[in-house]
Amino acid sequence: MQALRRSLHSSLLRQADISGKGAPAIGAAWSSLRKYASTPADTKMTVREGLNSALDEEMAYDDKVFIIGEEVGEYQGAYKITKGLLQKYGPERVRDTPITEAGFTGLGVGAAFYGLKPIVEFMTFNFAMQAIDHIINSAAKSHYMSGGQLTVPIVFRGPNGAAAGVAAQHSQCFAAWYGSCPGLKVLAPYSVEDARGLMKAAIRDPDPVVFLENEIMYGESFAVSKEVLDPNFLLPIGKAKIEREGSDVTLVSFSKMVGFCLKAAEELEKEGISAEVINLRSIRPLDRETINKSVRKTSRLVAVEEGWPQHGVASEVIASVTEDSFEYLDAAPERITGADVPMPYAANLEKMAVPQIPDIIRAVKRVCYREVPQQKAA
Amino acid sequence: MAAAGVARAPAACSSAALNKSFRKEARAQSRVHCPFVQSKSSPLRHGGFRSEMLGNGLAAMQAQTRPVERPAVRAAGIRAVAEVVDRPSTQESPVDKQEGLMLYEDMVLGRTFEDMCAQMYYRGKMFGFVHLYNGQEAVSTGFIKYLRQDDYVCSTYRDHVHAVSKGVPSRQIMAELFGKSTGCCRGQGGSMHLFSKEWNMLGGFAFIAEGIPVATGAAFQTKYRKEAMGDETADQVTIAFFGDGTTNNGSFYECLNMAALWKLPILFVVENNLWAIGMNHYRATSVPEIWKKGEPFGMPGIHVDGMDVLKVREVAKEAIARARRGDGPTLVECETYRFRGHSLADPDELRDPEEKAKYAKRDPIKQLKNHMLEHGLAKEDDFVAIDKKIEEVIDEAVEFAEASPHPERTQLLQNVFPDPKGFGIGPDGEYRYKDPSFTAGTAAV
Numbered sequence: 001m002q003a004l005r006r007s008l009h010s011s012l013l014r015q016a017d018i019s020g021k022g023a024p025a026i027g028a029a030w031s032s033l034r035k036y037a038s039t040p041a042d043t044k045m046t047v048r049e050g051l052n053s054a055l056d057e058e059m060a061y062d063d064k065v066f067i068i069g070e071e072v073g074e075y076q077g078a079y080k081i082t083k084g085l086l087q088k089y090g091p092e093r094v095r096d097t098p099i100t101e102a103g104f105t106g107l108g109v110g111a112a113f114y115g116l117k118p119i120v121e122f123m124t125f126n127f128a129m130q131a132i133d134h135i136i137n138s139a140a141k142s143h144y145m146s147g148g149q150l151t152v153p154i155v156f157r158g159p160n161g162a163a164a165g166v167a168a169q170h171s172q173c174f175a176a177w178y179g180s181c182p183g184l185k186v187l188a189p190y191s192v193e194d195a196r197g198l199m200k201a202a203i204r205d206p207d208p209v210v211f212l213e214n215e216i217m218y219g220e221s222f223a224v225s226k227e228v229l230d231p232n233f234l235l236p237i238g239k240a241k242i243e244r245e246g247s248d249v250t251l252v253s254f255s256k257m258v259g260f261c262l263k264a265a266e267e268l269e270k271e272g273i274s275a276e277v278i279n280l281r282s283i284r285p286l287d288r289e290t291i292n293k294s295v296r297k298t299s300r301l302v303a304v305e306e307g308w309p310q311h312g313v314a315s316e317v318i319a320s321v322t323e324d325s326f327e328y329l330d331a332a333p334e335r336i337t338g339a340d341v342p343m344p345y346a347a348n349l350e351k352m353a354v355p356q357i358p359d360i361i362r363a364v365k366r367v368c369y370r371e372v373p374q375q376k377a378a
Numbered sequence: 379m380a381a382a383g384v385a386r387a388p389a390a391c392s393s394a395a396l397n398k399s400f401r402k403e404a405r406a407q408s409r410v411h412c413p414f415v416q417s418k419s420s421p422l423r424h425g426g427f428r429s430e431m432l433g434n435g436l437a438a439m440q441a442q443t444r445p446v447e448r449p450a451v452r453a454a455g456i457r458a459v460a461e462v463v464d465r466p467s468t469q470e471s472p473v474d475k476q477e478g479l480m481l482y483e484d485m486v487l488g489r490t491f492e493d494m495c496a497q498m499y500y501r502g503k504m505f506g507f508v509h510l511y512n513g514q515e516a517v518s519t520g521f522i523k524y525l526r527q528d529d530y531v532c533s534t535y536r537d538h539v540h541a542v543s544k545g546v547p548s549r550q551i552m553a554e555l556f557g558k559s560t561g562c563c564r565g566q567g568g569s570m571h572l573f574s575k576e577w578n579m580l581g582g583f584a585f586i587a588e589g590i591p592v593a594t595g596a597a598f599q600t601k602y603r604k605e606a607m608g609d610e611t612a613d614q615v616t617i618a619f620f621g622d623g624t625t626n627n628g629s630f631y632e633c634l635n636m637a638a639l640w641k642l643p644i645l646f647v648v649e650n651n652l653w654a655i656g657m658n659h660y661r662a663t664s665v666p667e668i669w670k671k672g673e674p675f676g677m678p679g680i681h682v683d684g685m686d687v688l689k690v691r692e693v694a695k696e697a698i699a700r701a702r703r704g705d706g707p708t709l710v711e712c713e714t715y716r717f718r719g720h721s722l723a724d725p726d727e728l729r730d731p732e733e734k735a736k737y738a739k740r741d742p743i744k745q746l747k748n749h750m751l752e753h754g755l756a757k758e759d760d761f762v763a764i765d766k767k768i769e770e771v772i773d774e775a776v777e778f779a780e781a782s783p784h785p786e787r788t789q790l791l792q793n794v795f796p797d798p799k800g801f802g803i804g805p806d807g808e809y810r811y812k813d814p815s816f817t818a819g820t821a822a823v
Contacts, residue, residue, distance in 0.1 A: 070654075070655070070657065071655050071656050071657060074656055074657075074728060075655060075656030075657070075728065078655070096657055096661065096662075097662070098623065098626035098627075098654075098657070098662035098663065099586045099587070099623040099624065099626055099627050099654060099657075099662070100626050100627055100628070101627075102628055103628065126584070126585070127585060127586075129585075130585065130627075163506075164505065164506065165505035165506030165507075165557075165568070166506045166507055166568075167506060167507075167567060167568040167569075167570060167571055167584070168566075168567070168571065169570070169571070169583070169584035169585060170507070170570075170584055339790060339791070340791075340794075340801075341790060341791060341794050342794070344565070344566045344785075344789075344790065345506065345554075345557055345563075345565060345566055345567055345568025345569075345571070346557035346558070346559075346565035346566065346568075346784060346785045347505060347557050347784075348557075348784050348785065348787075349557075349565065349566070349785050349787075349789060349790050352787060352790050353790060
């Protein structure tokens, strides 16, 4: 045990030498280890802690990184993702703003033009609609419009999609909207590994990145390996992950729905259906290769997302499979999405408006031609 | 921050006085160097500067945009609305017994309703985001009780008490918060989205500053009906309620501009409770005096003690009358405070307990009660009777909400479009809404 810790410590030190500014980074990773590890194998971390540690380490690594948004400083973050960062890095680098989404988003883009690396937090991505002009027009399109002269190394992050009982204006999923825009990279983590690796990759990336978190996932705990805790742990942008291998059907989703798909896969295992679950991780660029490779193996596809059906991420997944792997399909691909309505407030209506695990199971059975009649939506 | 009870700032109380003041200023400034005029022979020099501001658009624009210092004195006709000191008991009260008790009852209704919401939330009957209005009742009661049923109110997510004051029955609001189909929005809106066509409550918006353009539009349609459609009876007034944090948002300024430009019948009421979740007003705002932001846009800006319903009511009377006459918008900043956190999920750690105690002493309900007792307008029994009555009303509302049914599954796809053809044509070539399984909730969605 002690030997394990020493070797981890020395490997972190080596990493620190490479970066040159590693001491606080070691502290961050080390303190997170100390809090949770009895042995590194069962280190558990919530997504919230994963994001917080990633932000902490990246701010220590590069002092051009700063965080700007509402309640990120003194309030410790509306969802506590930026907890402790104000105390550590000071008010210049963790900046509380007035309620001025359009203003501070544009400000972030302008700062990024001249080499700073802003992380713009939106309390939820719904509020980013007040700033979407700057995300699309100033950030995404600028590299192109300027003929390659200006880069925008900015990250827009915040919770996306439905929470619990927060009604129509707080529950929209924006993955499809941002995913259709060239010039943006759009990421959607599921686990702590995704949260840490993708967040670090996003911050170090020279392009504008829209980072779609999920409020319900913030409190979920995952076991993490020591690689994940490494301050230089990066995940490649544009690669999906196969969370669970299978042979009968491919389930594709992102963010919270990955968890639902995994649970559905466990249920289906009992009925003799082996489902392969793909965690997209990256909405744009979409990892068409991994999806198609999987479908060519299983011949069946169910795409799952929480957002609205028309023009959704699931639609894009199905289009890509139809284009590239049509001959391999044994059944028409299906998509399970949120209901085509603004999110209702009433609890029972809200439950019907988002996909549930039985919906996924029924869809899988349909594509496997099991005898399941078309049933109610929920 | 203004000391307790201070209502600074001039307030224009009549349009004639205000116009006179602007004309006087314009005349005074015309003798000062004008950057727009290059030479004596410039056409801009002819006419205009000494004429009536209202009669000459160019001069009016120049008078307003000239970057010279305005004279320190605002012209005659503007006086402070509220006095600083408490009225001694020898002085007459601005309300009589009936009015006073009506105001008291409305504020107690708001307070009791919000307290019940907190209870129900912690029991799990309500969920999601709930933002309570405790402490700010004087603003809601003071303004809305001067409105008619056909006047409009537009609010934010902190809208329960605005709806209650406007007249929406408590049982309907409570049922809405419980997510039942008997709610004012059939359970589809929730705490932050209370609408009522009957009582002209225009919501209930979650985004900061989202309600202000909507309110401006309601005022616009009133004016449009009057001028473009010739409806002489169109004299409804709109009130937009919002907070201090909103005054840093671009939409607010856009609407001040349009409302003044087109002289819309609207009141912009700022409930300045100093805090936007955890962000103090002074940390977020370069010029914290919000009432000052009316004047640059051409409307009176008033600052009033929002913890005293009688002072608020005085301002409301003038401002609503001004709007109804057709003299245009008013910006009113009410100094107030919320006794609870931003929402029921807010730990409320950043606010100083001393600050909270200071404002708790200025509880609007207690203030009104003391005022009425001092002036001999009512006795303790009257207040006890009202408290009891309101408790029963709220208890009944909760019972009604509990007993109400949850929405049917078929309700999921309802109310998306007034024209249900919006759901498109189904695989059988017919419009989807005609398919019985679609409305029965059995179609795959």
